[in-house]
Amino acid sequence: MKQPLFLASAVLAALTLSGAARADGGYFEGVKGAHASGRGGAFTARADDVSAVELNPAGLAHIDTTIVTIGNRFSYNERTYQRNPTLDWAHPNSNGAPPYVTFAKVKNKTPWQALDPLIGIASNLGLKDWGFGFAVYSPAGTAREVYPDDGGQRYMMVRRNAQIIDYNLSAAWKFHELFGVGASLQWIAVPTLEYGLVIDGDPFAKAGNPVSSDYDINARVKGQDLFTLNAILGAWVRPTPNFEFGVSGQVLPSEIDTKSKLSVNFVTPKGDSVTLVRNNAPANDVTLSLPLPMTARLGARYRYLDGDREVFDVEVDGVYETWSRVNRFRLDSNGIVAQYQKQFVNVGVIDIAKNWRDTFGIHVGGDVSVVPKVATVRAGVYYETPVADPSYSNIDFTDGPEFGGAVGGSVNVGKVEISAAAEYRAQATVYVADSNARVYQQVPGSTCTAPYADTSACNAHYLGVPSPPVNGGTYNAYSVVATLEATYRF
Amino acid sequence: MKRAERAVALACTFLAFGCGDETKSFAPTDVQAGPNPVVATLTQVTWTTSAPSIGYVSYGLTQSLGTTTTLEAQDATTHEVNLYGLTPNTQYYYQVVTWDGADAGESSIQTLTTGAPPSDLPAFTKTGDTSENGMDEIVLLPVTVGASSVIVAVAPSGQVLWYHVADGGQTVTRVRFSKDGTSVLYGSIDPAGQNSEIIRVALDGKSQVTWKVPGLGPDFVELSNGNFAAIVADTQTSNGATLKGDKIVEITPNDQSTDIVSMWSCFDPAKFPGDGTNGEWTGADALTVNEGASTTDESDDVFYLGLRNLSTVVEVPRASGKCDWVLGAAAPTLAFDTAANAFVHQGGLVISGTSLLVLDADGAPGTSRGMQYALDLNAKTATETWTYTPSPAVHVTSLGAVSPLTGNRWLVNWSTAGKLELVNDMNQVLWSLTGPAGSTFGYHVRTDSIDAPENKP
Numbered sequence: 001m002k003q004p005l006f007l008a009s010a011v012l013a014a015l016t017l018s019g020a021a022r023a024d025g026g027y028f029e030g031v032k033g034a035h036a037s038g039r040g041g042a043f044t045a046r047a048d049d050v051s052a053v054e055l056n057p058a059g060l061a062h063i064d065t066t067i068v069t070i071g072n073r074f075s076y077n078e079r080t081y082q083r084n085p086t087l088d089w090a091h092p093n094s095n096g097a098p099p100y101v102t103f104a105k106v107k108n109k110t111p112w113q114a115l116d117p118l119i120g121i122a123s124n125l126g127l128k129d130w131g132f133g134f135a136v137y138s139p140a141g142t143a144r145e146v147y148p149d150d151g152g153q154r155y156m157m158v159r160r161n162a163q164i165i166d167y168n169l170s171a172a173w174k175f176h177e178l179f180g181v182g183a184s185l186q187w188i189a190v191p192t193l194e195y196g197l198v199i200d201g202d203p204f205a206k207a208g209n210p211v212s213s214d215y216d217i218n219a220r221v222k223g224q225d226l227f228t229l230n231a232i233l234g235a236w237v238r239p240t241p242n243f244e245f246g247v248s249g250q251v252l253p254s255e256i257d258t259k260s261k262l263s264v265n266f267v268t269p270k271g272d273s274v275t276l277v278r279n280n281a282p283a284n285d286v287t288l289s290l291p292l293p294m295t296a297r298l299g300a301r302y303r304y305l306d307g308d309r310e311v312f313d314v315e316v317d318g319v320y321e322t323w324s325r326v327n328r329f330r331l332d333s334n335g336i337v338a339q340y341q342k343q344f345v346n347v348g349v350i351d352i353a354k355n356w357r358d359t360f361g362i363h364v365g366g367d368v369s370v371v372p373k374v375a376t377v378r379a380g381v382y383y384e385t386p387v388a389d390p391s392y393s394n395i396d397f398t399d400g401p402e403f404g405g406a407v408g409g410s411v412n413v414g415k416v417e418i419s420a421a422a423e424y425r426a427q428a429t430v431y432v433a434d435s436n437a438r439v440y441q442q443v444p445g446s447t448c449t450a451p452y453a454d455t456s457a458c459n460a461h462y463l464g465v466p467s468p469p470v471n472g473g474t475y476n477a478y479s480v481v482a483t484l485e486a487t488y489r490f
Numbered sequence: 491m492k493r494a495e496r497a498v499a500l501a502c503t504f505l506a507f508g509c510g511d512e513t514k515s516f517a518p519t520d521v522q523a524g525p526n527p528v529v530a531t532l533t534q535v536t537w538t539t540s541a542p543s544i545g546y547v548s549y550g551l552t553q554s555l556g557t558t559t560t561l562e563a564q565d566a567t568t569h570e571v572n573l574y575g576l577t578p579n580t581q582y583y584y585q586v587v588t589w590d591g592a593d594a595g596e597s598s599i600q601t602l603t604t605g606a607p608p609s610d611l612p613a614f615t616k617t618g619d620t621s622e623n624g625m626d627e628i629v630l631l632p633v634t635v636g637a638s639s640v641i642v643a644v645a646p647s648g649q650v651l652w653y654h655v656a657d658g659g660q661t662v663t664r665v666r667f668s669k670d671g672t673s674v675l676y677g678s679i680d681p682a683g684q685n686s687e688i689i690r691v692a693l694d695g696k697s698q699v700t701w702k703v704p705g706l707g708p709d710f711v712e713l714s715n716g717n718f719a720a721i722v723a724d725t726q727t728s729n730g731a732t733l734k735g736d737k738i739v740e741i742t743p744n745d746q747s748t749d750i751v752s753m754w755s756c757f758d759p760a761k762f763p764g765d766g767t768n769g770e771w772t773g774a775d776a777l778t779v780n781e782g783a784s785t786t787d788e789s790d791d792v793f794y795l796g797l798r799n800l801s802t803v804v805e806v807p808r809a810s811g812k813c814d815w816v817l818g819a820a821a822p823t824l825a826f827d828t829a830a831n832a833f834v835h836q837g838g839l840v841i842s843g844t845s846l847l848v849l850d851a852d853g854a855p856g857t858s859r860g861m862q863y864a865l866d867l868n869a870k871t872a873t874e875t876w877t878y879t880p881s882p883a884v885h886v887t888s889l890g891a892v893s894p895l896t897g898n899r900w901l902v903n904w905s906t907a908g909k910l911e912l913v914n915d916m917n918q919v920l921w922s923l924t925g926p927a928g929s930t931f932g933y934h935v936r937t938d939s940i941d942a943p944e945n946k947p
Contacts, residue, residue, distance in 0.1 A: 086594045087587070095939055097546045097561045100587040100594060433514065435592035461591075469592070 027162065027290075027397045030140040030404070030425060031055060032118045034071055034485035037140075038408020038421035039365030040380020042315040044299030045236060045246030046367075049487065050120030053135045053168035055297065056234035056248035057182030060131030061174035066123035069135075071419075071485030073116035077142040078479070079108035081395045083152030084434050084472040088211040089461050101211050103152030103473075106395075108145045116140070118485070120168075131172040131182070138165055142479065145396070149218060149267060153395045154198040155441045155470035156352075158218065160396050161194040164256075168232075177238055184232040186250075189225075193258045193288065195329070195396075196220035198267060199350070199442040200467070201274070203343045207443055208459025210468035216267040217274060217338075219350075219442075221288050221331055223260025230254045230292070242303050250295040253325065262286045262331075262347070264338060275339045276347070286333045291325040301366070314366040323356040323387045338444070345445035353439055355392045356399070359385045365406070377409040378421075386430075391438040393430050398477040400430040408483070417487040426478035437469035515540045517595035518569075518586040525605035528695030530578040531650055533602055536570045537586050539595070547571050549584035553599050560941040561589075572694055574643070574940045575651035578607040608655055610638045612929060616648030618912070618921030625912045625921035627895070628940055631903070632662035632676060632932035633925050641665050641676055641691075643940055648923060651940050654691050663708040663889060663932040667943040677703075677710055677720070688718055688741070693940070701745055707736060708889065709777040709838075709933060715788050717742050721774045721795070724752050728759045734766075735759070736774030738793055738806065751806045753797065756813035762820035764799035773799030775889060776839045776933075778947070794841050796848070798888075801834045803846070817846070817865070817872050824870050826863075830854075831874040833861055837905065838891030838933050840947040846872065847947075849890035849903065857883030860892040860902045860913075878902060878913050891933055893947050905931045 033051030036043035043051065047059025050069045082105040087098035120135030144161045147153050167189065172182030200207060201215035209216075234248030262284045264274045276284045301315035333347035365380020381404065388399035408421030443466070448458035452466055462468055518537040526532040535547045542565035550556035559571050569586075576582060582604070586597040612633045618624055625646040632641050639662040643652040652674075656662050660678040668675050673690045678700075680686045686706035690699040703710075707721030717740050724737040737752035753772045766773045776796030784790060791808040802818030817824040818833070826832045833850035840847040844865045851858045862876040878892075878900065889905035898915040908929035912921040925931065936946035 084594070085596060087589050093558055095558065095560045095941070097558045098589075099558075100548065100596060433516070433593050435516070435590070472593075 028139050028141045029398065029402075029479060030423065030481065032073065032137050032140050034408055034419035034421045034483045035367075035378070035410070037073070037423055037481065037483045038378040038380065038406050038419070039315065039367065040363050040382045040404060040406045040423075041319070041361070042299065042301075042317045042363040042365035042380050042382075044248055044297040044317045045244045045301040045315050046299070046313065047234070047236070047246060047248075050122045050133055050135050051118070052122070052172075052182075052234075053120065053133045053170040053184045054137075054166070054232065056236065056246045056299075057133070057170040057184040057232055058172045058174075058180040058234035058236050058248070059246065060122055060133045060170055060172035060182055061124075061129065061180040063122045063131050064124055065489055066121070066125075067487050067489050068121045069118065069485060069487040071118045071483060073118070073140060073481060073483045075113045075116065075142070075479050075481040077108060077111050077113060077145075078477065079111070079142070079145060079395065079398070080476045081106050081147075081153050082474045083470075084432075086210050086434065086468075089459070090209040090211065090213070106147050106151035106153050108147065110144045110146045113143060116143070129174050129176075131174075133168065133170040133172075133184075135168045135170075136165065138163070142398075147395065149198070152473065155200075156394050156439060157195070157197045157396045159194065159196040159220070161192055163190065163192040165189045165191065170232075172234075177241075179235065179237040181235045183234070186230040186232060188228040188230055188254065188256070188292070190228070190256050190258060191224050191226065192222065193224065193256065193260070193290070194220065194222040195288065197352075197442065199444060201338065201340070201345055201445060202443060203345050203445040205447055205457050206459045207446055208462050208468060210441070210470075214268070218265045218267055220263050221260045221286060222263075223258035223288060225256050225258040228254050228256055228292070241305055244301050244303060246297070246299040246301075248297045250293075253294060254292045256290045256292060258288045260286050260288050262333065262336065270340075272341055276336050277339055278334070278336050283336055286331055286336065289330045289332075293321045293323045293325055295322070296320045309372060310367075310369065312366060312368040315364070317363040319361040319363065319384075321359050321361075324358045326354045326356040328352060328354050343445075347444050350442050350444065352394070352442075353392055354394070355389060355438070356387045357389065359387050361385070373412060375409065375411050377407070379405070379407045381405040390430055390432045391436045393432050393471055393475055394439055395471075395475070398427045400427040400475060400477075402427050415489045417489070419483075419485045419487065421481075421483040423481040423483075424478065425481065427476065430475040432472045432475075434469050434472035437472035439469065439471035440465060441467040441470045443467045514593075514595065516543065516588065516590045516593040518545065518588050518597045521586050521597040521600060523573075523584060523600070523602040525603065526695050527605070529652060529654070530605040530607040531574065531576050531652060532693075532695060533573045533576060533582075533604060534570050534694060535573060535584060535586065535602075536568070537588075537597065538568050539588055539590065540567070541590050542567055543588045543590040543595075545569055545571070545586055545588035547573060547584055547586055549573055549582050551580070551582060553583050555583060555585060555599070560939055563942075570694075572941070574693075575645060575649055576604045578604050580604050608653075610635065610640060610655065611650060611653055612640055612642065612926045614644060614648040614650070615924045616646070616922070618919065620646035620921065623897075623920070625901075627936045627938055627946070628943075629901070629910065629923070629934050629936055630665050630667065630674065630943075631910075631934035632656075632665050633908075633929050634662065634932070635926050635929045641674060644923060646921065652693060656689075664710060665932065666712060666935050667937060667945050669712055669714065669945075671943050675710075675712060677706055677708070679706055679708070683723065688720065693943075701741055701743070703741060703747075708775045711777055711779045713740070713779070713788055713791070714781055714786060719750065719777065719779060719791075719793065721777050722747075724754060726754055732769055733759055733771040734769050736772045736795075736797070738777065738795060750793065750808055751811050751813070753795075755811075756804060756816075757800065757820055762800055764797075764820070766799035770799060772797045776837060776891075778839050778841060780841065794839050796836055796839045798835050798837070801832075801836065803836065803839060803848070815867060824865065824867070824872050827871060827873040831861070831863075831872075831877075837886065837889045838903070840891070840893060842894065845875070845894075847892045847894060847900075849886060849892050849905075851886045851890060854879060856885075858886040858890060858904070860900060862892070862894075862900075876900070876915065878917050880904070880911065884909070889932060893934070893936060895936075901934075901936065903931055903934055910934070
C-alpha cells in the first residue's frame, strides 16, 4: 500500500469511527494504547508512541520517524449491584407491618464493548528535535451500561451511554536527549450522552416509596456536546542515560454541558401520559453537566541499557486526578413542569449527588526486549484510590478502589509492529449500609425541604433526609480488556 | 473470575482503603423461640439489636413464611414478640425483621415447634364468609363445656389464636382485653359467691393477678384510672324477705371497694318485684360505661346497667349516683315505640350515642332476638331500628349479646346455644361459629388484632 493511501485510509477510518457513535469511552478506566495498557498504565516517562498525545505529549519527540497506529480495545465489563433489603412502608400488609423487601442482584446487560478505537499518527516531519502527533480515540472506559427498568438500582440509574471522542493535536520539542517538552490541544466531542433513571413523581405530601411508587417515571436525558476544549502539557528529562522522568497534566477545568432532550414515561402505563411544558408551551430541552477532572502524571523509569539498546525498563507512575470537581450530575430543566391529569410537578433541578474526591493511582510496569528489535514483552500493575466515598456509591460508574494487572507484547514484522495487551481490572467489593447511603430517590414533586423535619411535608420514616436512600447495597465490578494494535513505521 | 474478585476483596481489606462498611450491626442477634409452657398456640420470639430498633416476626409453615406480626411500637434493644394462633404440635419457620430508622435487618429463617394443647380446648365449627364483607375480626369469649371454662380468642376461620383455661368449678361470664393491650381480664364467679374474682392473665402467659370480689356478678368493666367497676350482689331485707339486689362498685387494685350506686336506691321491690326466683330480685347481668371525654377524670362516667329480672335498663351517672333514665318494665322514663318491641329478660348491652343494642331473650314469642333501638331522650322514646329473629328459633336463657360491626353488620351471641352469628341488615347470616355440643358462651369482645388488641363491644 502506498503511504499516502494508508494515511488517507487511517484518517477516513478515524472519521468514520467518530461518527459511528457506538461503544466509545465513558468516565475513564485505564489508558489507551497497547504499550501503555500492557504496562499497567506506567507510561508517563516512556511515552514513545501515539498514546503520548494523552499521557505525555513531550514523548512525541522520542519518535524519530513517522508512525501510524490503529488499534482497538475490546472489553468485557461486568458490573453488578444488589440493593439492600428494605421495608416497604408504602405498601404495608394487612396488619400494618411494612413488608421486608429484598432485591435481586442486577447486572449490566451490555457488558461487551467491541469498538473502542485509537487511531493516530506521529511524526517528526523531518525535523530532528521535534515531534508531532494527531490522534483520535475514545477515552478508556465503559461507554454503555444498561440495567433493568424494574431492578433495585432503578432509582440510581437504568441506562447510561456516554460516547466521548477525543481529538488531539500535539507538538513536542527536545533538547538532545536531555529533556523535552510538549503540548496537546484536545477537542472533546460528546456525540451522545444518555442518562436514564426512575424518579418518583408522587405529587403528594409525605411521599415515601422506597420500593416502588404508583407514580414511578422513567426519565431519560439524551443530548450532545460536540465541542469542549482541553489541553495537556508534558515534559521529560533524562539526566543520565539510565534514568528518565516524565510529567504531564491535563490543565484546563473543563466541563461537558450537553444540550439534551428530556423524555418521561410512567413505568406502569396509565391512561394519560405525562406532558412537559414550560410557560404553558410544550418543552423538553434541558442541560446536563458533567465536570471533567484535571490530571497530573508523574513518572520515573529506569532503563537498563546494552550499549544504546534498551534491554528492559521499569517505570513507576503516580497519577493525581481532581475528581473532587464532580460534586453532582446536574440536570437543569430550566423551569419545565411535568403535567399529569390535573397534577403539576416542577421538574426543577435534579441533582444526582456525587461528592467525588480526588484520586491517586500508582502504576508500576515495564518492558523487556526478549528478541532485540523483534519481540518485546511487558507487564504492569496498578492501584487507584476510590473516587467516591462509599456513601455516594452509584451504579453509573465504578467509583470504589480499583486494582489491576496487565501483560502484553509486541512483535515487529518489517515496518509493522503488532502489539497486544490483556488487562484485568477490578473494583474491590463496596458495601453501603442504608444508614450511610447518601444518594436519594429523586422526588421532584416533594415539598419536603431541608432540614427535612417538617412532618406535614416529609415522610415520618425518612425525617432528616430528602427521600428514601437508594444506593445502599453491594457493588462489584471487573473488566477484562484486550487491546490489539498495529503500527506502521516509515 | 470469582477467585480474582476474592483476592481483590482480600487485598482491599488488608489495605484498609475505603471499601465500605462490611459490618451489618443493625441485624438482629440472639434470635430465639420456644414453645410457651402455658399456651400451646403461642410462642415468644426474642432477639437483641445493638442499637434501638423496632421489628416484627414473619412466620409460617414453610420457608415462604407468609404471616407477620404487627410492627413493634417502641424502639428497644431487647425484643419479645408473641406469635398467636399457632397450631399445637407443629413446626413453624420464622424470621425476625428489624428497622433502626434507616437499615432493615433480618435474621436467618429458623424453626420452632409448638407444644401440646390441653384436652379441654374447645374446637369450633365455622361457616360463611371470612372476608371484609363477612367476618373479619377476632372474637374473645368464654366458653363453658360442663364444668370447664376456657377463654379463647378465635379467628374468623374458627382457629383458636389464644386460650386460657379457668380454674375448675368457676363460671366465667365476661372477658375483656385490658386497656393496655397486654392481658385478658375475666370474671371468675364462685357459685357460692364469696370466692369470686376478677383475674388478669397476661397474653404471653407469664403472669396472672387476681382481685377478690365477693358477690361478683356477670359483668364488669376496666376503668381508665386502673380500677374496675363491677356488678356485685347487694342483699337486703324488704318487707321481711331477704332479696338479692345488685349494685355497681368500684374496685381498686388493692381490693378496696366503693359503692357507686345500688339498685335499692332506684327501685322498690314492693312495686317492682321482678320475676327472679330464689330471692333473686334485680338480676343485674350487664354493665357498660361511657367514660366521657376524659380518660383520667372518672367523675363524668355514665354507667348503663341491665336488670334481667326487671327487664329494664338504667342509666346511672356517677356524679349523681342515681338512676337517670329507665327503659323497660320497671318505672320506665322512656317508652318503647310499640309494645311488641319491648325487650324481656335482655342480655348484654351496647350503647353508642343514642343507639342501644340488646339481646332480647323473651320479648318475642318462642324465640330470642337481637334488637337495636334509637333513644330519643327528649321525646322519651325508644324506637326499634333493627331486629333479627333467627330461623330456626333460638332461645337464650341467660346472657347473650349483640355487637355492631361496620357496614350494617351485627354479631349476635346466642350464649346458651353456644353459637355466634354475623348477620346483615337483610338478616342474612354471613358467618357463624358454633362451639362444641353443650357449650355456652359468655360475653365477648372483638378486636382487629391480637398483637395489639382493643375492646370492641
